[in-house]
Amino acid sequence: MSLDAWARRWNTPPKRDTVGKKIRDFVSPPAPLKQQIINATYKISSQIQKLDYSLGRLQIYDKQLFEKVVNALVEGDKTRATMYANEVAEIRKMAKIILTVKYALERVKIKLETALVVGDTHASLAPAVVALKQVAHYMKGMMPDVYTELVEIDQALQESMMQVTTSVPVTLDANVVTEEAQKILRDASIVAEQRLRQQFPDLPSFEHTAPTSTQAPGATIEEGK
Secondary structure (H helix, E strand, O other), X not given: OOHHHHHHHHHOOOOOOOHHHHHHHHHOOOOOHHHHHHHHHHHXXXXXXXXXXXXXXXXXXXXXXXXXXXXXXXXXOHHHHHHHHHHHHHHXXXXXXXXXXXXXXXXXXXXXHHHHHHOOHHHHHHHHHHXXXXXXXHHOOOOHHHHHHHHHHHHHHHHHHHHHHHHOOOOOOHHHHHHHHHHHHHHHHHHHXXXXXXXXXXXXXXXXXXXXXXXXXXXXXXXXX
């Protein structure tokens, strides 16, 4: 589901609950929205820690490959240097995605915390939940455990928020919600690119066989799908 389509749900009358859903809610009712927000912030913090750990491992592997590129160039073996450099490019694409997701999650977490402090849950949460759903998508193939956890967080927040909107009608501008969610992702991508350039040194250039890996720090998140 696109960001626009998801955001439009806020202005769409909720569907009548099925019998099965009513039974599930009766047996195990969703936690109040405030508690769901608190739970979500803790769970998001946990996922950020996982991303940091994975990023650290990628940095170690990148350093090892970087040294192999340099050694191959010193030995005059440009073919082997190109092979290692291409592998470095793939590592840095993965690192860019992880960094982008990390910084997006940090912004989502801030939105959740703001909702708790300010109390305007729908205006603060709607963009965060939309962005969270989009961010989870990037982790699906790379880190399935993080993807699953983010999807569960997103679904829990959606269910709690929908319950509130059922009892108290809320009207939000879908375009505003979508734009704020996209801004979260854009800002995260910009910061991730800056951090990538700081944490991963440029590869040495060499004539004729220079790989495209030197472009990796500037790659967009879409290239890593």
